[in-house]
Amino acid sequence: APADPVARRSRPTPLLRVMSAAQASPPPAHPTGAGAGSEATVLRILVADDHAVNQRLVLLQLTGLGHRADLVSSGAQAVAVAARRHYDVVLMDVQMPDIDGLEATRRIRAHRGDHGPWIIALTANAQPGAREACLAAGMDDYLTKPLVTADLVAALARARPPGAPCVLDPDALVRLRELVGPNTATLSELIADFLTDTPALVDTLRAARSDPDSAYRAAHTLRGLGATFGATDLARLCQRIETHAGAPDDVDPLVREVAAEHHRVALALRSLA
Numbered sequence: 001a002p003a004d005p006v007a008r009r010s011r012p013t014p015l016l017r018v019m020s021a022a023q024a025s026p027p028p029a030h031p032t033g034a035g036a037g038s039e040a041t042v043l044r045i046l047v048a049d050d051h052a053v054n055q056r057l058v059l060l061q062l063t064g065l066g067h068r069a070d071l072v073s074s075g076a077q078a079v080a081v082a083a084r085r086h087y088d089v090v091l092m093d094v095q096m097p098d099i100d101g102l103e104a105t106r107r108i109r110a111h112r113g114d115h116g117p118w119i120i121a122l123t124a125n126a127q128p129g130a131r132e133a134c135l136a137a138g139m140d141d142y143l144t145k146p147l148v149t150a151d152l153v154a155a156l157a158r159a160r161p162p163g164a165p166c167v168l169d170p171d172a173l174v175r176l177r178e179l180v181g182p183n184t185a186t187l188s189e190l191i192a193d194f195l196t197d198t199p200a201l202v203d204t205l206r207a208a209r210s211d212p213d214s215a216y217r218a219a220h221t222l223r224g225l226g227a228t229f230g231a232t233d234l235a236r237l238c239q240r241i242e243t244h245a246g247a248p249d250d251v252d253p254l255v256r257e258v259a260a261e262h263h264r265v266a267l268a269l270r271s272l273a
Contacts, residue, residue, distance in 0.1 A: 054093070202222070241258065
């Protein structure tokens, strides 16, 4: 008989060790004020800002919220990159060399039209009329510097496309980063472990009718691994399989939902690796 994929290793992977530590540790207070269990879509973000300090601060905030971002240092670069690649959101500094954020926004809108990114102004100018000028140029939202993380969270939530699926809980990602420390390679290794180990668990779930005990163990393991990365929908679906009391055939629709959600989670985690 084939080896049980849930127990095929004699020692726990780094991911399982971190998962155990994360579940044993109470979640720290979150500085953004976002409630526990809040969720966010992983967005593809372009940051346009010509100051190195501002660039670093915004990237740190986005990373803490579970997003990855590309970076440009001028309005002209923002226009060129946005023309070549799809972005969900552009964080656009208003004052930049060569082409300012207002003109860069006009050019992106002229090229992309209604299919362009959601553009959020970043500006230290809180004078009357500044917001209106940004909106008139085609921007969708407006944030002032210094950028407050709670305001950024709210702005990104407003930018979420209608009906976009929730994939990863940013609070869980922040806690995971605090747990593994400043070495970004460690997080990449944990994500690689998840991507390597969990497809076998999904395959075991697909065989639930012929081996319900193994399917139960696979659902339990996948639930814990998903929760470690804030994959709350995946964890919820796995818990439903764990507690399923009906006929074995009735679990098939749940397994299909788990497989689809696992695919979405894998895509989101690859964007973080």
